[in-house]
Amino acid sequence: MGSLFEKAPLPHRIRPSAFAQVIGQEKAKQQLQKFKEPVSILLYGPPGTGKSTIAKILGNTWKLPFVEYNAVTTGVADIKKLLERSEKEGSILLFLDEIHRFSSSQQDSLLKGVETGSLVLIGATTESPSFRITKPLLSRCQVLRLEPLGEKELFEILSRGIDSLDPKPDLTEEACSLLVRYSGGDARKLLSNLEGLSLSFDAGANIQASDVNTFLESRVIEYDQSGESHYDVISAFIKSVRGSDPDAALFYLALMLEGGEDPLFIARRLIILASEDIGNASVHGLPLAIAGLQALETIGMPEGRIVLGQVTSFLASCPKSNASYLGINSALSFVKERGPSLKIPNRLRNAPTALHKKEGASQGYKYPHDFGGFVPFSYFPDDLSENPPQFYKPTRNGMEAKIREHLSNIWKKFRGKDYD
Known part of the structure; x- marks a missing residue:
């Protein structure tokens, strides 16, 4: 063993060089050894279960030049250069770790090489390929699941x-x-x-x-995206955004990104937070969070960190309200208890035919725009009209304060109380 490898970390020094040396993954090994000719494969499973090792063994077995990239630091330009190289030198085995971090357009850049065989792709992912890999690329690859090590x-x-x-x-x-x-x-x-x-x-x-x-x-705390720290850090992140501390929120965002957390998971959590914890106090929050997810899917990483930073800092700086969240939960509880026994009144029923109109559907309904945009009217079933429940209780925070004032002004005379 040369001096270079004597200084390499232990996992690298004892990495198996043949399938016979691989501990575990018996089903996957049996399937892989059936591939006598190079074929593109997607390997998915938990961290540290042998994806990199298997890729290197396949490279040796098929006697192909081996190139290893990580999707986090690789772009379309790198793939194009590799394709140009393969045109001159022949087929190349590309091991692309964390392939799920490639955006749709980045995955599309692999299609030509995989289709022609100039690139033999071994993609590694901890996410199910069915959700994270585009259909065109998925259809061109064999998919093998690596089981957690016992x-x-x-x-x-x-x-x-x-x-x-x-x-x-x-x-x-x-x-x-x-x-x-x-x-x-x-x-x-x-x-x-x-x-x-x-x-x-x-x-x-x-x-x-x-x-x-x-x-x-x-030891320094490690971020394990599949373990307990995954839930602890995302919890601290969400609580910091909810608590209006953009600096702490950006700290936890950076911790997750550096630890290898799935950026799309973060973006989806921000969408939920924008509706649950900000709601109508800042109606720009939810559209921005959705736009952030769409931008992230389009451009991928590492540029996606900029998008996540913007969305995180904005949502953390917004006024907060969970009134909409509490409102729908309260309404759902009410409906489960009393909903099935309540009938939709005729004045609110749809009247698509003459028969429906003859039965009284829509009779008595007042079209608000005929009255300047609002007319006092009971939209609840008759059994609830005298004392209608209130599910949405707008706060005095941000834009929701104006909503609260408006609702109070238009409903106070009809219901006899402020909208709070």
């Missing part, structure tokens, strides 16, 4: 890692169990923690479970 497989990987270290660390059974448990099923994380732990002790030291706990607690 405890038995992780212990086997850990044992291989221990045996490869020099000096070989002495870990108790409890210490090994902790390393496996905190790996979250990620073999790369497991081996990285093992190597870092072993470097923290002198040769021959007996490493206890308490030592593992101390080591893991001393």
Whole structure:
């Protein structure tokens, strides 16, 4: 082994070079070994389950030039250069990690190469290709799912890692169990923690479970997009936006993006927040959040971070109201309790035919625009008209204050109370 690889991280040093050396993924290995000729494949599964390893093994098996890109830092220009190279040199195996981060237009740039075979694409993703990969590209690729690594497989990987270290660390059974448990099923994380732990002790030291706990607690918190921190950070992000602190919100946004969180997941959460926590206090919030998602899908990353930063800072700076959110929840509870027993009054029924009109449909309805835009009228079923429930209670925040004032002015005389 050369000096260059002696300094490489442990997960790289012991990476399997043949399918026989791969621990786990038996179904996927059986299927992959049936592909005697190069074929484009989409591999999806949790982090650290062998996607990169399998791609490299396929490159060796098919004896193709191997190029590795990450979708976060790769653009259409890079793909075009690769296609030009393949025209001169022949087929190239492109391993594109996090392919789900490619926008639709970026994925389209791969189609010609995949179609002609000048690019043999091995795409890796933690997201289901059915949702995140365009149909044209999906139809041109085989799709294989990698299963989460089980405890038995992780212990086997850990044992291989221990045996490869020099000096070989002495870990108790409890210490090994902790390393496996905190790996979250990620073999790369497991081996990285093992190597870092072993470097923290002198040769021959007996490493206890308490030592593992101390080591893991001393490390910088990692953002695991499939684990507990995923929910903790997105929670802190949403609470910061809801709490009108744009600086804290941008901090958590940056933490998620640097940790590899799916930017479209963030954008979708911002849409929900714009309606739930801002609502009519700033009616620009929801359209901006939707536009942010559309822009992100169009341009992809890394430029998409600018869009997310704008939407996040605006929503965090908006006046807040959850009146619409509370209103629909209150109405749903009311309808579940009393809705089925209430009948739509004739004055509100549709009258598409003469028979409907003869039955009295729409009789007594007053068209608001004939009265200057508003006319006192009961839109509730008759059983509720005398004391109609109020579900929407607008706040005095932002634009909703004007809505509240307007509703109070037009309904006060008819209902005998302010709209609050």
